[in-house]
Amino acid sequence: MASPLKSLYLDRSSYLQAFKLFLECSTGYRCMKDFMDTRLPDVLASIVNGKSHLNVIGVGSGSGELDLKMLSVLHQNYPQMTVHNEVVEPDPQQLQDYRSLVSRTPGLGYITYKWNKMTAQEFEEQWKENKTIKKVDFIHMIQMLYCVEDAGATISFYQSLLDRNGKLLINQVTGDSGWGKLGKTYGKEFFNAEVSCVTSEDVKRLLASKGLSYRSYELPSETDITQCFIKGNERGEQLLDFVTQVQHFRKSASPELQAEIEEFLRSECSKETDDKVFFNYNSEVIVVDRLN
């Protein structure tokens, strides 16, 4: 009998390995970096507005590659600007990887850091306990709202930290992405207390329900998941675990569920070209202003 499905998220080292593999097979980071080169400068211009120092918070920054890319775009456009960068990341390995990326990247002398090995919620509690009055210019949450208990409350708290002209940048997959569709159809089986499938549409709905305005940018991207369909292929099984967010999906899901999911992944979540299966990984960047 198949064992109950366990969240991949609970096995941190497998989760991180599978996440890295997913990114290797994906155009997601490339699209995000293109966004940073082409669209982020306008967002930054509206934040900077004559300032020579910015307070930045990265929430769920992972190993920091995208954070440093954003800061390098800032530096290219404003070479005199200094930055205080607070990183909020609960995973010790990710935080360590971020710190080691910083130490091997030249030219980051304009940045000072505060490393917070904690969740977004713990950071909020600490901020309130310390009665911190500092205001923040730029806060980003890239693909991390899946991991918080209450996305609406998280957005509200971080938005409340923004200074005049400050911006909160959120990036989540869209409702029509593979995960958007998997979440809608199989949310109960695959997404759980640890990880929920919050889409950019969910975020926009939350913002609209509070009467908040935002700008959004669509980022089409895809992940080659062809190997997921080759039984016994180690990389494919790891990738499938990440796509379904289930530990050892092949071993723990019933043969019927496996067949159903394979079919769903091919027909609803992906497109097939030249014998390859490309999982839809479209996402959206949403930029929110300070609450006035």
Ligand SMILES: C[S@@+](CC[C@H](N)C(=O)[O-])C[C@H]1O[C@@H](n2cnc3c(N)ncnc32)[C@H](O)[C@@H]1O
């Ligand atoms: C999908 S990864 C995205 C990482 C990075 N932003 C990127 O795009 O490469 C989600 C990140 O959020 C972190 N995370 C998980 N739960 C969190 C929480 N409650 N608060 C803050 N970050 C969290 C994870 O450890 C992980 O590094």
